[in-house]
Amino acid sequence: MRALALALAAVIAAALLLPAFYVTLMINVGLASLVGVGLVLLTGIGGQTSFGQAAFAGIGAYTTALLTLSFGWSPWLTLPVALALAGVAALLIGVVTMRLSGHYLALATIAWGTSAYVLMGTLPGLGGFNGLVDVPALPGLRGASRMMLVFVGVLVLAALVLVGNLLDSRQGRAIRALATGRLMAESMGVNTGLVSLGIFVIAALFAGLSGWLYAHVQGVVNPSPFNLGAGIEYLFMVIIGGAGSLAGAVFGAGVVLVLRDQLNDWLPRLLGQPGNFEGMVFAAAVILALQNMPQGLVPLLLRRRRLVETRIDVNAPALPSREGAGAALKVSGVTRRFGGLLANDAVSFTAQAGAITALIGPNGAGKSTMFNLIGGLLAPNSGEISLGGVRIDGLPSRRVARAGVARNFQHVRLLAERSVLENVALGAHRRGRAGMISAMLRLDRAEERALLAEASRQVARVGLSELLHSPAGDLALGQQRMVEIARALCLDPVLLLLDEPAAGLRLAEKQQLAGLLRSLRASGITVLLVEHDMDFVMGLADHVVVMEYGRVISAGSPSVVQADPKVMDAYLGGVVA
Amino acid sequence: MDVTIAELLLQDGLTTGAIYLLLAIGLLLVFLVTRVIFIPQGDFVAYGALTLASMLAGHVPATLWLLDVCAVASALLQWRSWRGVSWALGPALLITLATLVAVRLGAWVWLQGALAVGITALLAPMVYRLAFRPLRHASLLTLLVVAMAVHFVMVGLGLVLFGPETQRTPAFSNASFTWGEVDISGHSLWVAGCCVVLVAALWWMFHATMLGRALRASASNPMGARLMGIEGDRMAAIAFAMAGGIAALAGLLIAPITPIAYDSGFLIGLKGFIAAVIGGLASYPVAAVAALVVGVVEAFASFWNSAYAAAIVFALLIPALLWLSVRTRSIEEP
Incomplete structure (x- = not known):
């Protein structure tokens, strides 16, 4: 809560004090961060990749441009439509690939990014490759104004809070299992295809929101900022910043956009010919980052946070259990x-x-x-x-x-970096029902308390209460086997x-x-x-x-x-x- | 659309389809041996064509210097091993000398073409050494992201090395035959011939030579292959070199049909790549047939509405992915 207030104060101070040029730059950083937050959820945490986020932003931008210009809608009314269309597009792509292993989604998004760009440039009524001009500003928030920076800043913070809430929930535990523990999660009753579809749609919604804002900040919409190359650059930003943490989205967007501005000036001079060479530099940075510092820049800038010790409410009501045993x-x-x-x-x-x-x-x-x-x-x-x-x-x-039917595995399958409590609570997944939206809005707290209380009871039952908050990977093999048994017991x-x-x-x-x-x-x-x-x-x-x-x-x-x-x-x- | 146009489109489609087929084979080869989805393969197509164009214009191709720089860099990375250094530097040195002589003397076109393919092919294992090898234990998705980044780097370098102009290279043959009512261009026959010969050669290599068997072994069971004394690294480098060479050849085959610029490779490569995905990233025959279908669909789609052609070709992926989804039962661990 205090961090949030500080961040908000920083945004307001930046909006008041920075020169106009930097206000514009910061707004762009904010717009990219919105896309980045979705990508951190999808890629860094969910272990899937999309090269096509820019195309979802394009859907948001074109929807609001078309509805405000041709039909005279208020920009506020176009937002739900823009989000709905981006979400539906993601849903269709996701459904086609949800049961396949992760790289098929990435490959499908390459096709999506390329096709969407072609369609934006050729569909009638979208103004061809020149696009649409004179998109009205948001009422009270002119273009790249200081107020707009505050507005964008608030949206970015809201996105960070929502995704942070999501990750700290029943669905969040399932999301964290996608990258390395799909098979295990399925054996705990998690429909991993559905979970990965969910985060793909959420990432697309954030991209759509960013595109919607972009249209009203710039006042102009054309296909080129939404092509495949732009989609790949969003991914590069997140990797450079650090795909494993939400802060990485903001750091990455900031570093890349500020540097791009500089590189744009002197790279063509250095190489003796005009052209966009920044992409090459960032790509090389991505290769080096993945080879040498897979956590991105975040660890250089922030101390590694220890796992949060979730407090257990021993008085939480018991979870529903099966009628009649045996x-x-x-x-x-x-x-x-x-x-x-x-x-x-x-x-x-x-x-x-x-x-x-x-x-x-x-x-x-x-x-x-x-x-x-x-x-x-x-x-x-x-x-x-x-x-x-x-x-x-x-x-x-x-x-x-x-x-x-609950089981353990001959070769232990735990999420090594997550706490014993979280690993065990994954076993109780099917005994809760809160969805991703209620997790983001914190409407799931009563159920979450009950789930964690049940998990801690099962941990106590196998005699590991003292290790409740340790990363499961730090335990001895015998203890890890007991954690798996506790997880299985959570299934009731x-x-x-x-x-x-x-x-x-x-x-x-x-x-x-x-x-x-x-x-x-x-x-x-x-x-x-x-x-x-x-x-x-x-x-x-x-x-x-x-x-x-x-x-x-x-x-x-x-x-x-x-x-x-x-x-x-x-x-x-x-x-x- | 009358029959003649349809036949013409079919010929065009099968010709480009045959080129996509070569690319699909290269992609599968690299993927099965190294788990790398070889996105930059399209850039090797462009590099091959532009290298030849630059040699035919009487220049020493800039790719040659890039190759030498990469060779020195990868030699430095393995300076401890005499064999590693000589493997990195030897072929690069030989082809540099040969190219310098050939350009100076203005050698036959086919020899220059062979050198262009050779230079490009040698570049590919360097790319493996510098970009992918340090991450050989990383997840498939990490490798995919790196492949995408390598593509970006190669496009940027392509602009620096070759400039922004498009280039055409000479057709393999300017002859033209009439068969019934249809004119068949000699170049189309060359494309078909190259494709058949290459597929036959690969088939022979995979089934009858020790190297081919070793490649297949490392693809189907990397750990087992290593225990049998097959070096995974060497196999990976060979797979990359083969894919790079195949891509460069595809570049020489396609540049007489469509002019090529430094950034044209990606979309060409993607078509081969759609074919490989339709084959489930596993089956050579399915991918080969799919490549021909992609070529034909593209030809007809471009005739019908050139603006939407790219989108229509990519739409072929949807039924393929759905089919793969229905077929997979178990959850694959990434």
Whole structure:
């Protein structure tokens, strides 16, 4: 709050004191920052890239120019239309690419940026490549005036606050998972395609707002500031400034625009011919920045902030939880091939409700494949998997998660730079419902308190309360495994899938884990675990299923399985007759 | 539109489509071996054509000096290794001498063309060494952004090196044949011939030579290839050199049809790139067919309404992306 007041005071002071030339420059920095804030959200944090933001700005600019000039609308009335059109364009591009991996969106925006430029220059009524002139000023805010700088400054600050709010929310945690943890987030029930679509639309809205303002600041609209090259320069600004933090958007815009002004003067003189050589310089800067300082300029200018210690409200109301616990997992005749390899061959077994079932077998027996089939990361070639009588085979992992299946990963998948609390809270994603808009407007606080309280309860349950605010990447491997279990518990699961939960744990930690699993069993949760530690398994499991070469070779209580000669053969090698 | 015009457009479309096909192959080659989406490939098209134009005008091409500067820079980056230095400097030195002699003597056009392709091809691994290699473990998107930045740098340098004028290079043949009612230009046949020969040569290389197998191995399983003693770095440099050479050849093929300026490459490259994306950035045959379709669609679209042609060509991406979306089931980890 104090930072905000300071920033606002700085903007007002700049507007009052700077010479006219710099007022114009600062307004342009503000307009670019608006686009940049969207790009930080999309690229630096969401791990996706757009080269076409300038075209969304173009939509905003042309919409208001056309509506005010040809239809006599008030500029204030054109704003919602401009934003709506930019948003719809982004929605269409995003829908086409939302299920594909990130670079397809970037490639689609290249096509979009090129085509939009062509259309702006050729569609009838838009004035061709000369564009539209005499766009009216905003009432009371003439062109590049000092008041306009204040107005733009307020909008930039508002954008920073809105996106900052968004990142500090349930949706924000999902957004941060997009870059490196999509698969994990899907297994927590997050619809990552929808989340990435959401931030792409939000980024386009900020670009559209910037374009709308541009039209009224300049009074002239033509296609060239909205071409692909301009879109790429916005991205370069953000990378130079530092795509990982919101401040980077403003720093980048400031540095690039001020420098461009200078380079524009002396580069052509230096190279002995006219031309726009600034782009080349910034591009070279981007290459060097990505090679040597991927955080951009921000770390040079700001101290690295520690993770904010979110306060936990212990009195927050409990989240809604599932009605009635415990449902049996039934796997019948499941076969999965990888090319010529038969990883699972007509596997059948049942994990009883409210019991601990262990899946064991030598390496390469097909246990992990079975886990991925149950968890929805793979679909079986044939056979059925059902949970409490409802078929879940072939469903995508987020739908399996919604059906009540929670899991950890054999190779731990955590967001290393985020706190334990945030990582665990991602597991509770589906138990909240606040959307991106309510997050931006802080209408989600009650639910957010409940989500974080639940997450901290689960962290306490696995005994890591003291590390609640540490970055998950700083923890020892055994502790990270416990964080994953806490995250899975946040899902309020019916069935808990644990892949080698005891690997890397010390004896005391194993005993603690065994205690935890017993208490989960007592509360009616079905547990299925893959584990190599036989002491751990045999002391804990109610039922053991042994696999070898993709088949079930034995099943029963621990003592029955231990006495089975086939199991001994599998583990110790056959006895030569 | 009567049949003759349609046939003419079809011929034009297939000719440019064949050039896009070459570019799509280069793109896929680089992408599969290095994960770099080779946006600056179009600039190599322009560099190839402009280098030849400048040599034919009796100048030592400025690209040669750029190549030498890059060679020295990449030699300095690996000064510890004698092999690295000689690999960086040796070929550059040889081609510099050859070009100086050829320009001085005014050698045959085809020899100058071969030298232009060679210079441009050698530039590509330098670009890899300087821009991409330091980031070889970075994410695909980071590499994409760097590729875009390299394109910007190459366009800027292109203006400095070649000036703003457009250039034409001579057609490979000025002959013209009549086949039924249609006139077929000799140059079109050359384009088709180059395309067929190159595709056949690549196919042979990938399937019958050790180098080709090594390239395929590094594309399908980089870690496994490294464990088998295939140097990822060398494969990447070779893939870049091949793509750079293919692009330069495409430049020589297209410059007699459309005049080329320092900044014309990007849009040409994008067409090859649309074809590669339609092939899911994975399939050579699909990309090849898509490239021909892009060429034909572009020819007809330009005839119908030249202003919207670019937008129409890009619209081909939409059904392709939708098809890819429907086909992918799992969430890919970037």
